[in-house]
Amino acid sequence: MNVKQIAKLSGVSAPTVSRVLNNHPDVREATRQRVLAVMQQTNYQPNAAARSLAAGQTRVVGLMVRKETDTIFNEADFSRLLLGISSACNPHDRSVMLWLVEPEYEQRMLQKITAGGLVDGVIVSTMRFTDPLIDALQASQIPFIQIGRHAGGVQASYVDIENLNGAREAVMHLLRLGRRRIATITGPLNLISSRDRRDGYLAALTERKTPIQAALIIEGDYSENGGYRAMQLLLPHQPDAVFVANDRMAMGALRFLIETGRRVPEDVALIGFDDLSFAAQTMPSLTTVRQPMMQAGALAAEMLMELIENPASPPKRIVLPTELVIRHSCGFRTR
Amino acid sequence: MNVKQIAKLSGVSAPTVSRVLNNHPDVREATRQRVLAVMQQTNYQPNAAARSLAAGQTRVVGLMVRKETDTIFNEADFSRLLLGISSACNPHDRSVMLWLVEPEYEQRMLQKITAGGLVDGVIVSTMRFTDPLIDALQASQIPFIQIGRHAGGVQASYVDIENLNGAREAVMHLLRLGRRRIATITGPLNLISSRDRRDGYLAALTERKTPIQAALIIEGDYSENGGYRAMQLLLPHQPDAVFVANDRMAMGALRFLIETGRRVPEDVALIGFDDLSFAAQTMPSLTTVRQPMMQAGALAAEMLMELIENPASPPKRIVLPTELVIRHSCGFRTR
């Protein structure tokens, strides 16, 4: 089944079939119905490759995700991002193509993408502040949207999460609860989200005129064991609260505190970041900052589709708010 | 840049460029080098749509995942499956297209896929024992591989996980530890994995000639609250151990037990299924069954690529072993 056959069966020409297929307004209603009926009967669907080639549009959206190390790659966030993108694309009849970027195949992927005929645009997610992937996309002229901000991308659109403010609010909450020696375990500081969260910590302290102490700031690696070790280093400096830049490290910190007989939150209060599924299940349950990754994915997809339709549209930057999920580890109090 | 231009620059014809592109052996080495050099200089990459149309091959692999309800959709497994598929496809220079199947768009997706020009084959993951998706794929003649077994798929290849045996071993472990009143909280029994895990439970009891009691078998819904409620119903029947068909429900069961003052594992031992990241972090840590989803994804992708190359090859069924991860909730003992 192809346009020619549909055309013959409907008693029209191929271009008319094409017009019906593409909802072109300039088709007489009777003709449209006739063609539609034949397409229905024959269960006809146009060939995607031919369509892409002729129209110069694939109706496919690409997603490039740099896998990073296992400790940084967060399965829940990844799933939610994907869910958001996919559910935004479905109603628009667009498909999504997924590339997990491994350095080994990075170049080839980029070439395939920029060669055309595969996708109309790309959503790119990488946690590195500076990433050659972004530069390559920038240079390639292909429409793209970043998840998170990145260095050098003056012209680029992005959807970011309010990492700074989310962290700031978490620390403010600890301050309001009367904590005074608040420490932080940061993520790897080559990641922009890690920096933002640390800066939020600093902002809260500064805002409340609380002294900042270098000894209370430790760089972690986003792993459970990293949190454990960081807490070990922190404890001699007697913090009464710790803002931990992700839930996984918070689990490790909690483990160390419990093993060494500290009470949480009485002796040391704890706030994490991510709201992974286990955060509600720890003992005590973990107060944490939730990021709207699904919404971020959906928005990025919408923005990309808009950019594809209208490549000249100016760059957009959206920063989504986080939500402080108050549980027990922070020294429970309903605000 | 297109084949014609590359041809002109290299002093050959378009078909020769095409042969070089496709590693056709019948090209003189000197010619090949000349063309390759020009392609390199011009940074040429062939257009994917044109290639797909002309060759009748897209070099794209599809993945259809039915989202099911939120409680059933397991983000960790989904991520791992995707990781496995993606890393298997990368070396073969294939891309992967992802569809999250929502009932609303199911028909259109299937039509697009079977119309051709989009993907060469499909990996399909759905937990329903009977799923129209499978039937439609079956009828469509498109090469496909199932994740998990399904009803009616006589000719279909699949990669499955040893749900039955994984459950069986978990229950055997409890029996070896001296438990005698072992209960189970199953998943929704319209899911094949749920049935398999229940059957594994039954198999172990039968094997050890332990009486099976209907009151000790409760159907859950894979949610945390479902586990909580199921445990509530189970407790009056005084089980001394519970095999729970997923970790999320196990968390709920654990919560109920602790809230009602039971000691785990002393009073009631617990084993889950999935090895979600929080399983190691509960108090007590959760003994559970780990499924090799990433490996399943990689294998499915390999099988699909083989099937695409050789559509006549006979169906293959692979069942991957699970691993019992022994922690504290089962009444710790190193085997």
Add this chain to the structure above:
DNA sequence: CTGAAAGCGCTTACAG
């Protein structure tokens, strides 16, 4: 080993 011709299945001006 290489090229001229045809074709893959659509869409896009253009003319009427």
Add this chain to the structure above:
DNA sequence: CTGAAAGCGCTTACAG
């Protein structure tokens, strides 16, 4: 509102 012609950028026989 509709159709004939050309074209999108490749690959596939076929002939030499």
